[in-house]
Amino acid sequence: MTTAIIRKISAGVNQSGVRDHNERLLLTLLQRNGPTAGSDLARMANLSPQTVSIILREMEAEGLLARGTPIKGKVGKPSVPMALAEGGVLSFGCKVGRRSAVLLLADFRGTVLHQMQLNYTYPLPGPLLDFVTRGVREILGLCSAAERKRICGIGVAMPFELWKWTEMVGAPAEEFVQWKDVDLAAELAAVTDLPVSTVNDATAGCQAEHIFGRGKEFRDYAYFFIGAFIGGGVVLNHSVYPGHQGNAGALGSLRSVGPQGESRQLLDTASIYLLEARLAEFGLDPKQLWVQPQDWSALARFVDPWLGQTAQELAKASLSVCAVIDFEAIVIDGAFPDAIKQALVERTRRYLANQDMRGLISPRIEAGVVGGNARAIGAAASPLFDRYFMNGNLRLQG
Known part of the structure; x- marks a missing residue:
């Protein structure tokens, strides 16, 4: 595979009161480009070095960023690349498929920390809700107190209008029609006390490949x-x-x-x-x-x-x-x-x-x-990007 050419993002502003925007921009640049020195981030984002330095220190203190090994240049002090911290922010991702469901906990680097799978002949709301509820509880039990505080939500990836696939899935119509009246996001939010977002399963796979692949x-x-x-x-x-x-x-x-x-x-x-x-x-x-x-x-x-x-x-x-x-x-x-x-x-x-x-x-x-987990990882990325990264069409410079 040839070396990827990564286009640069430039959308920063320096005025007070917009630190959240600039934080999202710098996190997006680091996610996109990998470990990067502050001076390079300032140039990419069209922000002053002072602004970038302040934001990076604050995000490092919050556990979002980690320092890399200093890199010596020809002149001046060595530059210190910053990167997204392992486990800096976490999210659950759930894929509801026609033959299996996957629940995982991933961080904002796309690393899967815990995962479980339920295989079935066809999905039904009751067993699926039980699987996710039990799975969230079990995975939380494996997490430290610090990790639990970093979980920002649950993303669910599933086919739209699932009840219309009765014949091809091989499910009895009288059972499968239950999906028509189920609000899975609301059900999960009620039992997990976490914000829940939903996305089409194939779109979630695309999102995972786009972000992490x-x-x-x-x-x-x-x-x-x-x-x-x-x-x-x-x-x-x-x-x-x-x-x-x-x-x-x-x-x-x-x-x-x-x-x-x-x-x-x-x-x-x-x-x-x-x-x-x-x-x-x-x-x-x-x-x-x-x-x-x-x-x-x-x-x-x-x-x-x-x-x-x-x-x-x-x-x-x-x-x-x-x-x-x-x-x-x-x-x-x-x-x-x-x-x-x-x-x-x-x-x-x-x-x-x-x-x-x-x-x-x-x-x-x-x-x-990304592979077979793409839909679940993409689901997990949904709440992560909603809270921490830039969404939508960014202005990109080649």
Whole structure:
């Protein structure tokens, strides 16, 4: 992989009464660029060195920042890089999937401190709420008093209108319809006494890749996450674009074509549930696909044709989204072993090279690096960024 070019952010102000804005800006710069000296931060943020020095000292005293090893220059005193402190701020992230739920506690560097998983045939509100409530209590019991004070909220990533997926999930309609009347955020807030935010699951995965993965490398890109059902997200001008109704980048709903020429959605032609169905046809237990750590090597007979079909569908879908916006890259990740991801990316590149690209600019096809936990980590990032980082489209200088 080539060295990433990270564009600089410049949006600081020096007037009194806006320290919160400047704090967010400096934290965002440190998250984006890694350990950085105060003098460099001042230049990037267009702030005075004195202003930056004061803010850095205050945030260090609060436990948000940590000093790095001094770096000697040719002249003058050694510079001391500052970085986000390990465990400086914490948040719970919960992913509600069609086949499993994940609850984790992560810090604002994307490091997962604790994690637990619940596998099921299909999700129902009662058992899920019990799992999260119990999980939060257990994880809090593993935390020190200082860590508990640093927890700022819970982010929940789940599909929109989950109750509409009854047939494909394989759930009884009379049970699954419970989701229509459930406000999971309100329920969790009531039992945990923590602020709760919700986000679309695929958008959360995109957010995780954008913040903690390869998002620093690209200005505009589309993101595909292949789980039990494929989904996606869109990044425009260095920001994850959720849309006015929170459902932008619903790439799983892109049109595709079935084996008889019938109109289908991409999620019907490029999702792991198709591999599950194939295993079930041969009397094998599909749940083995979700056992952690994942190892699909014994299933090559079934995985290989699934990979071929999924890669073809991703190549066509990539060109479809690039017909709307000239994305420079398509980032692919999923709930599967890393070897499967790399094979899928390589096959998608090969299929893309053979597509009719008249009138289009061919995008780079790249592998995401966050992996199967992307949706839960992205969920955890939601309250963290709401409170500590810059959100929205920032003014960036290349």
